[in-house]
Amino acid sequence: MMTTNQSRRLSLKAGAAMLGAGLSSLAAFAADAGVLKLALVESLSGPFANTGEAVLRNIAWAVERVNARGGTVKLQLQRYDSKGQNEEALSALRAAIDDGARVILQGNSSATASALIDAINKHNEREPDKRVLFLNYSAVEPSLTNERCSFWHFRFDAHANMRIAALMDVIREDKALKGVYLIGQDYSFGQAVLREAREQLAAQRPDVKVLAQELHPMGRVKDFAPYAVKIKASGAQAVITGNWGNDLTLLVKAARDVGFDGRFYTFYGNALGAPAALGDAGVGKVIAVADWLPNVQTADSEAFYRSFRTRFPKPQDDYVHMRMQLMIEALAQASERAQTTHDVVAIARRLEEVDVTLYGQRGRMRAADHQFQQNLVVGMMEKVGTPGVKFDVEGSGYGFRVIREIPAAKAEQPTTCRMARPA
Template structure:
């Protein structure tokens, strides 16, 4: 009996020890995630662009979290994960402002947005006012796609950082190819009627005038953003103009529907685009786009080199559906720069983080970029590609399962892609 009692006491002691250990483990504070607010069109005509961005940002944060998260002195266990929270702007500026207020109320201090320079402009203004009014709740704005040059020039802000090449930088890269294409003697300019679309056409005229004064601009047209369902009338005018090429900054459905209409009316000229390499445009053109659609980007899947190839293949493994094939290196570099800067700042303090971001310099899979402190414009290499069939020389990878990809025809180093800035920033 005594033996059984002694054994029971041993078991009880062991159980108590286990419970104590379990309690201690439960008492251990879990590291609070660093919340990132993604404000994008997640419904409406440009929902596909918002969802595509979301996949990119999530994949980038997964990479950071897989290596332990962001190491901060005050974090439980020494590190904190990144967490992306979605806010639907519905493609409307007022909705984006409401989303910004909701994100701030939810305790988010890092805001991300990019698809629409008009939205970016109102967010910058709202964040400037908020940060002045409530210094204890200051937020930073990371921009990955809004490329109106004004955002890092006249409207530059200490709280805003742009990780995409702006429209003038992209236009200069395209002009490198147009300058050598002596078969083009006439060009039609068409774009979306808002700040970015207007900036693209304005800069196209300026750069054509200085670099290809022999080229005639036979059309210069703006159309409503996201509201045109039938681009046939525009395509008919482009064809009737006799233009041998089109320059457009259109994106999303406004680009897909435009190139599809051009194909349907039999237009055979070239398209020089900012975003013709994804979101349905190659599939819409099919064989009609081979050798005729030119796109400028920060990176393309067929950029030569094993690191670039491995990067793209890892994205395809994470998102195997062809329709999800929309990967942008700049979004990955942006999140890497954020993680680096959080660790350099040693905290999530907004001012300290902004100062650290000004010094960000990152590399990933053979690509690199650095933030320019003077205007918060990220400096990176650019590439220009021409659409071709998968399997053609230089086209190992297609996009979106379309059977068409982009062969890289020009690589522009970061120091060659750089443009001057007129920013007069108020610093903190």
């Protein structure tokens, strides 16, 4: 039986233990208070796994750079496999929120982005204490920052209409062009690209005929030879396509194999196997629009590219996008200025006014629709060593010479967004 003094000592020990546990919890909370959890939701398996892994390298590198600076906000990146399916992406979203993520990152597929926007809008209304932001680096279907704009969604890539307008700067001067073949993936983005291409061609090159327009299943076509045969038989001098990933690589391979000798005006022809697939057949014929290209002729641009290649030296890992770096820089800047990692409304309001520069590339967020505004460039595929082509792509021996630079003020387009904002 314990004496009164023994009981008192035991009570004091228990109290000290509880206080210690409490202080440890407070210390852990204080440490965690400076951590902003990011969830990358992408195809990390399946037919588009290469695109997801390529994005992961970019985002991870950007997070490493921000954290190495030692600011008051630390970024923590977690990855979730959507397997290229919208339902899987929505499951990943729920898991990420349960794991404490406050920022969702996604971009490869406008259909998935659309599903995430709807789900996040509903979640944020239903659970205001667990609100999340959605940062989009590649889903470029125009309505996402127009009639379907959301306070919780920020797009850091130029949307499809902006990219088509940049390509039109080159198409206007392509006097040999008499007929084009439009082909794309059969979902909202692919449909938007073909629709906008027709409209801008009619307005700016009414002399050019659209000889055919075709949509194909996304990620399910293994043999593009039948499409390539039709492209060649149409007599078109050029193809306009928004295809990406394997759907682009297999298309250009098939076109080469059937002897198609025309140009490809692309959104993504500068990476993920497309240059190697075309080989010499693509020299002077494959044109791509981007926010940045490795052969932009500035010292800052070269330093940026060399820094990435130092971090990821394998040729097959050569897939770097400036906009993804600017996106993470913008998020870090907004969180620092908002002085919070948990109040996403405060972070969003700072993101609306963000203006960032990295290695000479500048971008700003337009608050009206959350569409990032930045310079765009158009490049022509050439052999490495050609004037203007210092760097090749993925060790292929082919790179992209910058043939057009479009300043942000010219690339900017009006918006129909009527954004509902939280009180």
